[in-house]
Amino acid sequence: xxxxxxxxxxxRPEGHEYAAALSLETAELQTVGDGQVLVQADxxxxxxxxxxxxxAREDSYSPPIPLGTPMQGQFLGPVIESRADGFKVGxxxxxxxxxxxxxxxxxxxxxxxxxxxxxxxxxxxFGTLGLNGWTAYCxxxxxxxxxxxxxxxxxxxxxxxxxxxxxxxxxxxxxxxAIAGSDDKCAWLTETLGxxxxxxxxxxxxxxxxxxxxxxxxxxxxxxxxxxLDAALPNMAMYGRIGIxxxxxxxxxxxxxxxxxxxxQILMKRLTVKGIFLPDFLAKGxxxxxxxxxxxxxxxxxxxxxxxxxxDNVLVAFERLMRGQNLGKVVVDVRN
Numbered sequence: 542x543x544x545x546x547x548x549x550x551x552x553r554p555e556g557h558e559y560a561a562a563l564s565l566e567t568a569e570l571q572t573v574g575d576g577q578v579l580v581q582a583d584x585x586x587x588x589x590x591x592x593x594x595x596x597a598r599e600d601s602y603s604p605p606i607p608l609g610t611p612m613q614g615q616f617l618g619p620v621i622e623s624r625a626d627g628f629k630v631g632x633x634x635x636x637x638x639x640x641x642x643x644x645x646x647x648x649x650x651x652x653x654x655x656x657x658x659x660x661x662x663x664x665x666x667f668g669t670l671g672l673n674g675w676t677a678y679c680x681x682x683x684x685x686x687x688x689x690x691x692x693x694x695x696x697x698x699x700x701x702x703x704x705x706x707x708x709x710x711x712x713x714x715x716x717x718x719a720i721a722g723s724d725d726k727c728a729w730l731t732e733t734l735g736x737x738x739x740x741x742x743x744x745x746x747x748x749x750x751x752x753x754x755x756x757x758x759x760x761x762x763x764x765x766x767x768x769x770l771d772a773a774l775p776n777m778a779m780y781g782r783i784g785i786x787x788x789x790x791x792x793x794x795x796x797x798x799x800x801x802x803x804x805x806q807i808l809m810k811r812l813t814v815k816g817i818f819l820p821d822f823l824a825k826g827x828x829x830x831x832x833x834x835x836x837x838x839x840x841x842x843x844x845x846x847x848x849x850x851x852x853d854n855v856l857v858a859f860e861r862l863m864r865g866q867n868l869g870k871v872v873v874d875v876r877n
Contacts, residue, residue, distance in 0.1 A: 543570050546852050547641035548612040554595055556793050557863055559856045562595070563612060571645055578653060579622040579645050580634055585855065586615035586667045587862045587871035592792040600797075602818060611639035617656070617666060633658050635666050640855055642875055652823075660837075668870035669837060669844040672819060673701035675829040677762070680784045680817035681709050683827070685760050689714035692754060694773060697764035698736070699726035701844070701870035702786060705833075706762045707736050708842050718754065720747060720769060722865045729845070729868060742769065751776035757810075766790045767798055774806035781810060786817040792863070845869030 546567050554562035573579050591614055593601045606613055616639070620632045625648050628634065636653035638644025646653060656666045668674060681687045693710040697703040698719030707730065710717045717736040721727050727739035740750045747769060751758065757778030763770060767790035777783070791798035807814060836842035847867035849858035852875050862871040 543643075544568065545570050545641055545643040547639050548852075548855055550595060550606050550608060550610060550612050552608060553597055553795075554793075557860050559860060563856060565852065565855075570643060573622045573624050573645060576625050576647060577623075577645055578620055578625050578628045578634070578648055579643060580616060580636070580638065580653075581618050581621045581643050582616040582638075582641065583618035583874070583876050584616070584664060584667065585640055585873040585875055586617070586671075587855075587859050587873065588615065588673075589787055589789045589792060589862060592789075592863060596793075596795050598795060598797075611641060613637065614640050615667065615672070616641070616644050617663065628653065628655065633663065635671065642852060657834075664846055664848075664870065664872055665837070665844060667872055668701045668846070669705055669842050670830060670833055673870065674705045674833045674842075675823075676786055676817060676819045677702050677706035677709055678829045678833060679819050679822050679827070680762055680786050681706060681713075681760070683822060684815050684817050685762070685782045685784045687713055687715065687760055690716075691759035692716045692718065692756065692778070694718045694720070694751070694758045694761045695736075695764075696720045696762070696769045696773075697787070697789065697865075698730055698739070699723075699868050700764065703762070703764050704730070704734060704844060704869060705842070706786075707734050708836070710760075710762075711735050712836055712841050715760075718751070718758070720765075726868055733843070748772035748776065757781065760784070762786060764789060766801075770801045771803045774801060774803035774810075774812075777806065777810050777812055779810055781812050783812060783814045784817045785814065789863070847871045848874055850874045 548563050549566045552562045594606045617635045633656045636651040638646050693715045695703050695706045699721040718738045719730045719736045720740050730736045730739040759778050761783045763785050764787040766788035858873045
């Protein structure tokens with residue numbers, strides 16, 4: 542049998558001390574059973590939401606990962622053995638498995654999907670054409686019912702989901718205001734992605750900058766929470782809509798962040814606040830690939846990658862993501 546390598550969660554991490562909580566292990570691959578597929582990972586996706594799964598929180602949308610088990614996450618790579626209908630050796634697939642060189646999965650439970658190999662960069666099946674892109678489209682179009690001509694605010698706008706949200710809003714004829722954490726990110730957002738205004742929250746007063754928005758913010762696509770949500774609330778337009786896609790500011794906490802200090806603005810501005818959770822829509826059979834792929838083929842949807850190489854460096858990549866040091870989609874190339 543072939544050995545494989547995986548990251549094991551041994552304890553609940555404190556802050557960003559991931560090396561103290563996870564260890565890189567080697568084990569023997571199990572035999573592929575009926576209905577299972579064995580995938581060799583080319584790339585692993587680093588996603589902020591899995592930080593919540595590392596905690597002991599029982600009130601999340603996913604239960605905590607049991608200690609002593611492999612760390613969970615998305616993989617992308619070829620099928621090397623299959624005993625499940627619809628999947629054959631050589632198919633390039635994406636699904637939920639482990640931070641590992643190989644994942645043995647049930648296709649249904651893992652959301653395994655055969656990917657289009659003609660896409661110019663397979664990593665885009667994680668970012669612009671993957672679940673990050675799908676979440677952005679689902680949130681803006683189906684949850685927030687975005688309309689042409691509206692003013693849209695996006696936080697963590699240089700990240701994998703935020704950058705797609707900016708482009709979708711731009712493509713739909715909206716004015717786009719982006720919040721990011723460096724001048725380089727803000728320049729990329731305005732010069733490459735075509736947003737109208739980019740605000741560096743580390744050097745600018747976000748609330749003061751948003752107060753300059755004529756007519757207020759119609760739609761806020763929220764990925765961060767905390768101080769940024771407090772800055773946005775008093776600057777929303779009357780009857781504005783807020784979609785909560787992520788709350789990364791509180792992901793290292795076992796109890797989450799306290800509610801926004803400007804909570805009263807929900808009443809004063811008659812705001813609508815909704816959670817954006819992609820699996821709710823996928824369970825209904827909705828597929829967001831087609832509209833995103835059309836923009837992608839037309840050159841109206843692009844992305845960037847923050848890539849780290851090697852299984853040994855997975856925690857380095859994850860910490861970069863959680864500290865906001867990345868521009869674009871964070872991936873790890875785990876090919877030998």
